[in-house]
Amino acid sequence: MIDAPDEHIRPRRLEDFIGQEELRANLRVYVTAARERGQAMDHVLFYGNPGLGKTTLACILASELGVNIVSTSGPVLERSGDLAAILSNLGRHDILFVDEIHRMPVAVEEVLYPALEDFAVDVMVGQGQGPGGVRTVKIGLKPFTLVGATTRIGLLSAPLRDRFGIICRLETYTPRELAQVALRAARILRVELAEEAALEIGRRSRGTPRIANRLLRRVHDFATVRGAQTITRTETDEALSRMDIDPLGLDQMDRKLLDVLINQFDGGPVGLKTLAVACSEEERTLEEIYEPFLIQCGFLKRTPSGRVATPRAYEHLQKSSVPERS
Numbered sequence: 647m648i649d650a651p652d653e654h655i656r657p658r659r660l661e662d663f664i665g666q667e668e669l670r671a672n673l674r675v676y677v678t679a680a681r682e683r684g685q686a687m688d689h690v691l692f693y694g695n696p697g698l699g700k701t702t703l704a705c706i707l708a709s710e711l712g713v714n715i716v717s718t719s720g721p722v723l724e725r726s727g728d729l730a731a732i733l734s735n736l737g738r739h740d741i742l743f744v745d746e747i748h749r750m751p752v753a754v755e756e757v758l759y760p761a762l763e764d765f766a767v768d769v770m771v772g773q774g775q776g777p778g779g780v781r782t783v784k785i786g787l788k789p790f791t792l793v794g795a796t797t798r799i800g801l802l803s804a805p806l807r808d809r810f811g812i813i814c815r816l817e818t819y820t821p822r823e824l825a826q827v828a829l830r831a832a833r834i835l836r837v838e839l840a841e842e843a844a845l846e847i848g849r850r851s852r853g854t855p856r857i858a859n860r861l862l863r864r865v866h867d868f869a870t871v872r873g874a875q876t877i878t879r880t881e882t883d884e885a886l887s888r889m890d891i892d893p894l895g896l897d898q899m900d901r902k903l904l905d906v907l908i909n910q911f912d913g914g915p916v917g918l919k920t921l922a923v924a925c926s927e928e929e930r931t932l933e934e935i936y937e938p939f940l941i942q943c944g945f946l947k948r949t950p951s952g953r954v955a956t957p958r959a960y961e962h963l964q965k966s967s968v969p970e971r972s
């Protein structure tokens with residue numbers, strides 16, 4: 647997912663990418679090896695929650711390798727011909743970045759297999775039946791690197807997953823790393839951000855750089871309107887509480903989800919579909935954006951019979967009674 651307002655603060659080189667030390671060191675090795683051998687880098691799969699830097703890393707790989715990057719996404723590739731056209735236009739060693747690769751239709755995925763293994767695609771040409779009718783023609787491709795990104799590696803088919811030579815998981819970031827993300831973005835935006843303010847942003851960014859950048863922009867808005875030169879800790883606290891972001895980084899929707907679970911469904915278990923209707927939110931948004939963080943905080947559990955609020959959730963929402971469970 648490309649976050650347009652963040653485009654100019656997106657790190658361009660591996661050394662500007664904060665955190666994920668081991669992953670970064672490994673990518674440095676793979677990039678150097680591919681360059682030294684004059685080959686396309688092996689296909690790479692990045693997986694992890696939204697906003698952790700998958701798209702950023704794909705762009706960084708392109709600039710470190712000195713190649714072009716063509717970006718698309720799984721749901722956009724509706725027909726196999728769309729993918730074949732993109733593949734045949736790629737230059738030597740270019741990167742094809744496919745975001746949300748788990749949402750690529752099966753027919754399109756099948757075009758990808760020979761492309762990944764033999765740098766070739768089978769294209770249907772002609773019309774009608776008989777000898778001059780529809781037939782398959784193999785078209786050779788220039789060697790390229792597929793970089794796939796997914797929030798749901800479990801939904802990737804095994805044959806597709808197995809065709810990636812490099813599979814990397816992105817972890818959530820520590821508050822300190824997120825403070826560095828905010829300080830780096832502040833420097834680029836020419837905003838003075840106090841160290842303590844950056845740490846507070848880091849603590850409330852739910853482990854995610856995209857959120858740290860978003861909070862920084864909003865806190866900056868509040869500071870600008872007040873005419874403040876430097877964003878201090880006090881200003882940050884005030885702005886974040888006006889945005890309804892609590893000390894753990896939970897926002898209105900997180901609290902609504904817990905509140906609905908506790909008050910409408912006695913703490914669960916309740917199915918995702920029902921919960922989504924009750925929260926007026928899409929199932930996929932709940933599952934991919936809100937739940938991972940609530941689970942990580944220990945507020946929510948996914949059980950075979952549905953979602954359940956934990957005693958910590960009751961505590962956090964300042965509910966006094968936890969119902970007896972059988």
Ligand code: ADP
Pocket residue numbers: 647648649652653655656657662663664665695696697698699700701702703795827855856857859
């Ligand atoms: P994803 O593709 O995983 O959803 P992105 O790569 O689009 O996430 O990252 C979201 C934003 O967060 C980017 O615009 C980038 O500025 C910032 N960002 C992500 N990871 C880092 C990082 N490790 N260091 C600095 N900024 C980062």
